[in-house]
Amino acid sequence: MHKKVAFIGSVGSGKTTIIESLSNIHTINTDVQSSVDIGKELTTVGIDYGHLVVNQDTTLGLYGVPGQQQYSLVWDFVKKGLWAICILVKNNESDSWQEVSYLIDYFEIHKGMPCVIGITHADQGCDQHTVHNINQILAKHQLNIPVYTIDPRQRDSANLIMQTLIALEEAVT
Amino acid sequence: MSQTFEAIFKNLDAKLKNVRALNLTTADGFPLYSYINGSFKIEEDKLSAVTSSLTALSHAAARQIMNDDYESTCIETSMGMMFMVQTRYQDQDCILSLISYGQPNLGQIRYYLLRLAKYLTTAKLSAEK
Numbered sequence: 001m002h003k004k005v006a007f008i009g010s011v012g013s014g015k016t017t018i019i020e021s022l023s024n025i026h027t028i029n030t031d032v033q034s035s036v037d038i039g040k041e042l043t044t045v046g047i048d049y050g051h052l053v054v055n056q057d058t059t060l061g062l063y064g065v066p067g068q069q070q071y072s073l074v075w076d077f078v079k080k081g082l083w084a085i086c087i088l089v090k091n092n093e094s095d096s097w098q099e100v101s102y103l104i105d106y107f108e109i110h111k112g113m114p115c116v117i118g119i120t121h122a123d124q125g126c127d128q129h130t131v132h133n134i135n136q137i138l139a140k141h142q143l144n145i146p147v148y149t150i151d152p153r154q155r156d157s158a159n160l161i162m163q164t165l166i167a168l169e170e171a172v173t
Numbered sequence: 174m175s176q177t178f179e180a181i182f183k184n185l186d187a188k189l190k191n192v193r194a195l196n197l198t199t200a201d202g203f204p205l206y207s208y209i210n211g212s213f214k215i216e217e218d219k220l221s222a223v224t225s226s227l228t229a230l231s232h233a234a235a236r237q238i239m240n241d242d243y244e245s246t247c248i249e250t251s252m253g254m255m256f257m258v259q260t261r262y263q264d265q266d267c268i269l270s271l272i273s274y275g276q277p278n279l280g281q282i283r284y285y286l287l288r289l290a291k292y293l294t295t296a297k298l299s300a301e302k
Binding site: 028029030031032033034035036043044045046047066068070071073074 | 199200201202203218219221222223225226227229230232233237265266
C-alpha cells in the first residue's frame with residue numbers, strides 16, 4: 001500500500017531537509033533562490049517529493065510544501081488523500097508556532113489522523129516556551145499530538161517522526 | 174527613457190490580441206510588475222505564486238525526467254492559454270507569464286514572449302507598475 005505523508009510548517013523549518021534525510025530515492029525538489037532574506041539561500045516554491053519503503057507491504061510518499069500561505073494551491077494539491085502529517089516548527093520563533101493553529105485548520109487535522117509536531121533548530125536545546133505554546137494551541141483544538149525536538153539533518157532523528165506516525169496509526173486501528 | 178510595464182503590455186496586446194494579463198515575478202513568487210486588462214479579475218499574488226510553483230515543477234520535470242534544461246510552460250483551457258517563460262531581470266531569476274483568451278496562437282505567443290524575456294534581461298523598467 002502506498003501512503004501519502006505531508007511535511008508542513010513555516011519557511012526554513014526543515015521540510016526539504018527531512019524529506020532528503022528519509023527518502024530512499026533522490027528527492028524531487030523545487031527550490032529556487034530566495035529574493036528576500038529568509039535566513040537561507042534557497043526556498044521551496046513547488047513541491048518536494050521523496051519515497052520511503054517501510055516494509056514489503058507499505059511505501060510512503062513524502063510530500064513537502066512551501067511554507068508561505070500564498071502557496072495554498074500547492075497545499076490543496078497535497079492535502080488530498082493524506083494518510084499522515086508532520087508539522088515542523090522552528091524553535092523560539094513565534095511566527096512559526098503561531099502558524100500551527102492555522103495549519104491544523106487548513107489541513108483538517110483530526111484525532112483519527114496520525115500527526116506529529118517536530119521542533120527544529122534547537123541545537124542549543126529546545127526552548128520550553130515553544131513547547132508550552134504549541135501545547136496550548138493543541139489544547140484549544142482538543143488534539144493530543146506528540147511533540148518532539150528533532151534535527152531534520154539526522155536520519156535517526158527524522159526516523160523518529162516516521163516511527164511515531166506508524167505507531168499512532170496502529171494505536172488508532 | 175525606460176518603458177513602463179503597461180507600455181510593454183499594450184505593445185504585446187497589439188500584436189497578439191486578447192491578452193488578459195502579463196506578469197513578471199521573481200522565481201520565489203514575489204510580483205515585480207503586473208498588468209491586467211480591463212475587467213479580467215485576478216489576484217496578483219496568486220498569479221505570482223502559481224507561476225513560480227508551476228515553473229519550479231516544470232524545471233524539475235525537465236531536469237529529472239527529460240534530462241534537459243527548462244524553457245517554457247504552457248497551459249491550455251477551452252477559453253485560452255497561459256504561457257510562462259523564465260527570464261532574468263535586474264540580476265534576479267524571474268518568470269514572465271501571459272494569459273490570453275479567445276483563440277490564441279501558441280507559436281506567436283511563444284515567439285513574442287521569448288523575445289520579451291530576452292529584452293528584460295538587460296532592461297530597466299520604469300518604477301511605475
